[in-house]
């Protein structure tokens with residue numbers, strides 16, 4: 001459900017310019033507004049700057065200019081760990097768990113940002129939510145399946161009860177069945193009121209669970225709209241998402 005436009009965005013960027021080198025902007029002036037409770041999917045071809053955008057929002061890529069606000073609070077210049085404490089959870093595409101540590105140790109490290117007295121109770125709440133993790137807390141995270149690893153990464157991010165969670169391609173490298181499980185988990189998280197921003201290459205599946213979609217091309221927003229509308233628009237897929245990601249070729253009109 002999309003809340004009224006008058007509501008303060010859960011997450012917003014204004015004229016955001018960001019990149020790895022000071023003189024080489026990758027994100028080139030992005031105005032992104034995510035309403036509370038939305039599940040927004042960020043799409044775009046390889047190299048469009050999707051990861052760079054979410055990393056800049058999370059504070060791990062330098063912001064050159066512009067702003068990032070979380071529920072109206074300016075978080076542009078604060079360090080990553082404080083962004084988490086402010087309520088912005090980020091699940092990077094890679095290295096989102098400690099592979100040599102156990103499930104429980106991974107959760108303990110994530111809980112370290114919380115006051116000591118509440119840590120074990122928050123971990124217990126996560127185990128209740130993720131029974132697969134609770135079943136074997138001493139198992140080394142590196143030995144988990146791809147889907148279980150993503151579950152652990154998401155569980156770690158949720159330990160602070162964030163109002164907003166941003167995920168960079170959580171379905172990368174997973175089989176279609178596991179992708180559905182991961183997306184179902186994200187829908188459930190969204191249903192509890194958490195605003196979700198999801199970077200995805202799995203266009204069709206992502207549009208099916210998203211309320212709104214934004215297409216990034218060469219560091220700029222090229223298209224945005226209701227997810228269901230994009231899903232039914234093969235031309236958008238063909239033009240901006242790469243032919244390999246076209247949602248439904250069977251209904252595609254000829255575009256000579």
Ligand SMILES: Nc1ncnc2c1ncn2[C@@H]1O[C@H](COP(=O)(O)OP(=O)(O)OP(=O)(O)O)[C@@H](O)[C@H]1O
Pocket residue numbers: 020026044045046047048049050051052053201
């Ligand atoms: N660590 C880095 N240092 C310098 N340039 C980088 C770095 N990571 C990415 N880039 C460059 O930034 C641009 C955007 O890359 P980015 O990873 O944000 O794209 P993306 O949309 O996430 O692509 P993909 O769909 O492949 O994940 C590319 O030109 C890429 O070469």
Ligand SMILES: [Mg+2]
Pocket residue numbers: 050051052
């Ligand atoms: Mg990327």
